[in-house]
Structure formats: structure tokens, C-alpha cells
Amino acid sequence: MDGGGRLARSQRSPRPQADLKAAALGALVPLREWLFARRVPARARIGREEEPPRLIALLERHLPRRAGIAATALLLLGSAGFGVVKGGHLAEFTAALSDARNALANSAGFRITTVAINGRKQLSQDEVLAIGGVNGRSSLLFLEAASVRDKLKTNPWISEATVLKLYPGQLRIDIVERSAFALWQRDGHLSVIADDGAVLEPYVSRRFLSLPLVVGKGAETHARDFLALLARYPRVNSVTKAAVFVGERRWNLRLKDGLDIRLPENEVGNALATLSTLDKDDRLFSRDIVAVDMRLPDRLTVQLSEDAAKAREELFKEKKPKKKVGDA
DSSP states (O other), rough: OOOOOOOOOOOOOOOHHHHHHHEEEEEEEEHHHHHHHHHHHHHHHHHHHHHHOHHHHHHHSSSSSTHHHHHHHHHHHHHHHHHHHTTTHHHHHHHHHHHHHHHHHHHTTOOOEEEEESOSSSSSSSHHHHHHHHOTTTTTTTOHHHHHHHHHSSSSSSEEEEEEEEEEEEHHHHEEEOOOOOEETTEEEEEEOTSSEEEEESSOOOOGTOOOOESSTTTTHHHHHHHHHHHOHHHTTTTTTEEEETTTEEEEEEESSSSSSESSSSOHHHHHHHHHHHHHOOOOOGGEEEEEEOOTTTOOOOEEHHHHHHHHHHHHHHSSOOOTOOOO
């Protein structure tokens, strides 16, 4: 008993319980670390699966910043360009861009203020500018002289062209025009041609009425040499209405009174000389004939008109001797 008269009970010391709890906690720490070490590889695998593919990672590493934005813009521009081409609006789009840049150049002081065109005879100044593609919106800065020259030379009247840009606002164009040489008829169509055979324009103006007339396929390219030869015989040339190219090999002459002269394929000069002599000596072109055939080298055949043939036949009948009475 204690001093207070109470029964004294023995009490167990708390030290052993504290030691046991500490030991348990100490054992749990290594266990938790071991379990965490077992779970780390799985988490690492999950992290690797969520990483981007290698190609994307490589692009992100080496491409410059904002490359994706630039690529997107290019894609949109390409799509718009494809739509313009597919929709058939390319010409309008190009013209709009050209007008825009020309407007900027004109505002900067490069407007075409003076145009000098030399060498024109058949074409007007407005026609020359329109052919070259020069208009009121064109600027000297963006005008391509070579392109204007090429456009001018596409016109059959213009054989040569020179284009000079004299800054800040003067344009000079020198052209060499072809001359109207003859009228060419083929398949019922009549055209004005140059001496080199170039078709200049359809025959619509009476100012070309005095030009010589050539007819037939190929006549336009062979006319210069033949008409030069024909001009050496004025007696024949002055009465010729048309030269007809036959079979792309030889020429016929149609005279103003309707007489046809069939010339040979070779030795044409000799045939023309013979015609000139016959008309001078025997007035051949004034006779009542419709054709003269000179295709055979050793003879000349004359075809009479219908009236002349009948008169000739009647003449031979009158000259035929009459039979005497009693002749068997």
C-alpha cells in the first residue's frame, strides 16, 4: 500500500510500446520505397507512349519558329490561286495586278505622257498602240519593250518594229510597214497581199482596186516573180486582167476582153515575147478568139469564138466547089 492507504498496483512502462511502433514504421518505409521502384518503369512507359512521333519531334527541333504559320498561309494562297485558274479568272486577276502596279508607277511619276510613232502609213496611231497593248493605264516603268515589239510584229502590215523607253515619260515606236502588192483570190475570197505573200487584210477598200489580181492556190507566194516578168512585156501586161496559177505549176492570163492565154510551164519569158510580137504584127488580141494555147513548145493553138467558128464554117461551105450536072 502507498502512503495514502491505497493499494499500490504495479504499472507497465510505455517505453516498450513506443519502441514497437517505431520498429513497425521503420519496416513500412523500405516496403513503400520498394513498391514505388516497381511502379516507376510502368509510368515511364506511359510517358513515352504519350510523346509525339519521332518525325514530328525532329521537325519541331529543326524547323524555324512560326514555320507552321507560313506553311498554312502558303496553303491558303495556293488554294486561292487554284480557284482562280480553275474558275477561268486568271486573265482578269493578272490584268488587275498589272493595273495596280501601273497605277503605283504612274503616281510615282512614270506615266507615259508622250508617244512618237514613225514609219506608219496604213495603220493609225491608235491602231499601233492597240496592237502593242499600250493604253492609258500603262506606265513606262513596267512597260516591256520586247513584249510590245513582239505584239507589233504579229500584225501582217508590220514587218519590223523598234520600241524605245525614254524616261521619265516618253515612248518611241519605229515601224516598217509592208506595201500592198497585189490582190489574191482563192475560193471566192479576195485579200490584199504583200510581195512576200503575207495576207495583209481582206479586200474591203476600193483604194486597192488598181492592184494586179492573182488567182489560185500558191499564187500569193509566186506572184512577185511572175508579175516582175510580165512587167517586162508592156503590150501583154497592159491588157491583162488577172494571172491564174494552175495546179501550182504554171500560169494562165485572163485578158480584159475575156481572152485566155495558156502559158507553158517552162520558158514563160519566150512565150510572152511571142505574144507581144503576134499582137504587134497581127493584132492577135483584137481578133475574134477566146483562147490561145501555148503549152506545146512547137505550136500555138487558137480557139475561135462561137460566132467566128460559124463564120469560118460558112466561108468554107461557100468555097467548096459545086458539082457539075451529069457528074456521077
